[in-house]
Amino acid sequence: MHGTVTSILPDVMHRCDHCSVRHQAVCGAMDEVQIKKLAQIAHRKKVSAGQTIISDEEPVDFFANVISGAIKLTKTLPDGRQQIVGLLFAPDFLGRAYSKNNPYTAEAATDVEICTFPNAAFERLVGEYPGLQQRLFQHTLDELDAARDWMLLLGRKTAEEKVASFLYMLARRSLMTGCQHKNTPGMSGFELPLTRADIADYLGLTIETVSRQLTRLKTSHVIRLSSNRLILVPDMAKLAQSAGQDSLHH
Amino acid sequence: MHGTVTSILPDVMHRCDHCSVRHQAVCGAMDEVQIKKLAQIAHRKKVSAGQTIISDEEPVDFFANVISGAIKLTKTLPDGRQQIVGLLFAPDFLGRAYSKNNPYTAEAATDVEICTFPNAAFERLVGEYPGLQQRLFQHTLDELDAARDWMLLLGRKTAEEKVASFLYMLARRSLMTGCQHKNTPGMSGFELPLTRADIADYLGLTIETVSRQLTRLKTSHVIRLSSNRLILVPDMAKLAQSAGQDSLHH
DNA sequence: CGACATGTTGAACCTCATCAACCGACGTGG
DNA sequence: CCACGTCGGTTGATGAGGTTCAACATGTCG
Numbered sequence: 001m002h003g004t005v006t007s008i009l010p011d012v013m014h015r016c017d018h019c020s021v022r023h024q025a026v027c028g029a030m031d032e033v034q035i036k037k038l039a040q041i042a043h044r045k046k047v048s049a050g051q052t053i054i055s056d057e058e059p060v061d062f063f064a065n066v067i068s069g070a071i072k073l074t075k076t077l078p079d080g081r082q083q084i085v086g087l088l089f090a091p092d093f094l095g096r097a098y099s100k101n102n103p104y105t106a107e108a109a110t111d112v113e114i115c116t117f118p119n120a121a122f123e124r125l126v127g128e129y130p131g132l133q134q135r136l137f138q139h140t141l142d143e144l145d146a147a148r149d150w151m152l153l154l155g156r157k158t159a160e161e162k163v164a165s166f167l168y169m170l171a172r173r174s175l176m177t178g179c180q181h182k183n184t185p186g187m188s189g190f191e192l193p194l195t196r197a198d199i200a201d202y203l204g205l206t207i208e209t210v211s212r213q214l215t216r217l218k219t220s221h222v223i224r225l226s227s228n229r230l231i232l233v234p235d236m237a238k239l240a241q242s243a244g245q246d247s248l249h250h
Numbered sequence: 251m252h253g254t255v256t257s258i259l260p261d262v263m264h265r266c267d268h269c270s271v272r273h274q275a276v277c278g279a280m281d282e283v284q285i286k287k288l289a290q291i292a293h294r295k296k297v298s299a300g301q302t303i304i305s306d307e308e309p310v311d312f313f314a315n316v317i318s319g320a321i322k323l324t325k326t327l328p329d330g331r332q333q334i335v336g337l338l339f340a341p342d343f344l345g346r347a348y349s350k351n352n353p354y355t356a357e358a359a360t361d362v363e364i365c366t367f368p369n370a371a372f373e374r375l376v377g378e379y380p381g382l383q384q385r386l387f388q389h390t391l392d393e394l395d396a397a398r399d400w401m402l403l404l405g406r407k408t409a410e411e412k413v414a415s416f417l418y419m420l421a422r423r424s425l426m427t428g429c430q431h432k433n434t435p436g437m438s439g440f441e442l443p444l445t446r447a448d449i450a451d452y453l454g455l456t457i458e459t460v461s462r463q464l465t466r467l468k469t470s471h472v473i474r475l476s477s478n479r480l481i482l483v484p485d486m487a488k489l490a491q492s493a494g495q496d497s498l499h500h
Numbered sequence: 501c502g503a504c505a506t507g508t509t510g511a512a513c514c515t516c517a518t519c520a521a522c523c524g525a526c527g528t529g530g
Numbered sequence: 531c532c533a534c535g536t537c538g539g540t541t542g543a544t545g546a547g548g549t550t551c552a553a554c555a556t557g558t559c560g
Binding site for chain 2: 136145157
């Protein structure tokens with residue numbers, strides 16, 4: 001389970017110009033001159049699903065942008081109980097500034113592509129360009145908002161609401177980012193980036209409860225399941241209602 | 251319940267030199283010249299317990315330092331279920347940069363004293379002094395860490411562990427900040443800043459369960475209750491164990 | 501094909517929520 | 531001054547929502 005990064009592709013030829021997240025990630029705060037400096041210290045890596053990227057037990061010596069795939073941030077109790085405390089997608093930033101030892105473990109939930117920066121060099125850039133620090137700051141604020149939303153879910157929602165909220169979040173993501181296949185207004189289709197076990201760890205439930213609630217949502221026609229991993233949402237408003245939240249909200 | 255700030259004391263004579271949190275709060279990042287500018291826009295206010303300081307329904311036009319007392323940040327579901335997503339104490343900072351509409355409600359849990367800064371003026375200062383922005387950034391990172399710790403608690407801990415974790419957090423706080431009465435090494439005494447209802451909202455439980463777990467911890471001699479609000483912890487390690495976490499951790 | 505991982509479904513159990521009664525402290529007004 | 535209502539807190543009885551344990555289904559890879 002706990003392996004290390006497998007295939008490391010330094011990709012010397014890589015220039016940020018061709019990067020799919022050039023303008024959305026933190027790099028978006030940088031102009032042409034700055035981005036050139038960044039490109040010199042950046043290295044792309046591929047990480048396969050299940051691999052540990054950052055462990056809470058070892059110091060971290062790099063930051064990273066997520067290029068593709070999903071990364072889960074987990075915390076574990078001494079007796080093994082686990083909770084996913086964050087999920088990172090395409091333009092998100094991985095790493096905790098001002099602290100070498102991350103308070104969580106980062107693991108590839110799917111096959112993942114990341115763009116890493118050595119710790120020291122990146123922090124020097126942050127010092128040079130206040131805009132970059134502000135961008136990181138804003139990203140952290142967004143993460144904090146998301147974490148607090150999730151606290152409400154974990155503390156106060158029922159199992160069905162939890163699962164529906166999770167799907168609702170992914171469905172909105174899919175409507176935003178992806179010009180996917182089945183995405184007409186009020187209708188969304190997407191692939192689950194997590195296994196049932198991971199979903200359970202994200203929602204504070206067991207695998208079995210997640211499975212049952214999914215079939216429950218299916219039989220009540222809130223969602224459709226093409227395969228185990230493919231979700232179709234015919235009516236977003238109905239899903240939002242099952243999630244127990246204002247559909248206006250967000 | 252939802253009132254507004256009652257007694258507003260502009261306190262023109264106030265100078266930051268005499269402030270009890272001058273060097274711990276975000277102000278700690280500022281030198282004498284800068285702090286003088288800050289003093290000009292700062293206003294102290296007293297808020298009595300139960301008053302709403304910031305509502306998630308109205309835009310906010312100020313930031314604030316907490317001088318004394320406890321502030322709870324709450325989120326509420328449409329049907330009334332509530333969750334406390336953050337607790338603010340003495341040198342903490344209240345307010346979300348880069349966004350007028352807070353995603354949560356801030357309410358005085360006890361009588362509170364805060365030092366407020368008008369939105370625009372403060373953000374101008376943040377722009378002028380990068381050190382201040384960094385300080386805010388670090389504070390936000392700490393809040394994020396705390397939020398994620400709490401996610402683990404909400405998602406994976408039992409009722410007893412939740413209550414014990416809450417007490418353990420307060421006990422450590424008391425050992426750090428307070429040169430209080432009963433604070434010998436491995437021993438801590440403190441006052442609960444929250445009612446049972448608030449504790450329940452913080453832990454994702456009901457009032458009754460909180461009450462039962464408290465008496466349970468009492469009868470198993472992990473804590474002692476002088477009054478409803480006064481807690482004595484004879485053995486921190488035992489409390490940490492009841493909380494289900496490494497006593498080394500933190 | 502068999503081994504293994506992932507997911508579903510069923511039955512029994514248990515923790516915690518719910519509903520309700522009760523207690524003490526406090527404040528108010530007759 | 532005491533009856534009364536309110537508020538914060540405790541305790542008990544009951545039941546529902548999720549967990550646990552177990553069996554089974556499906557898919558994949560050697």
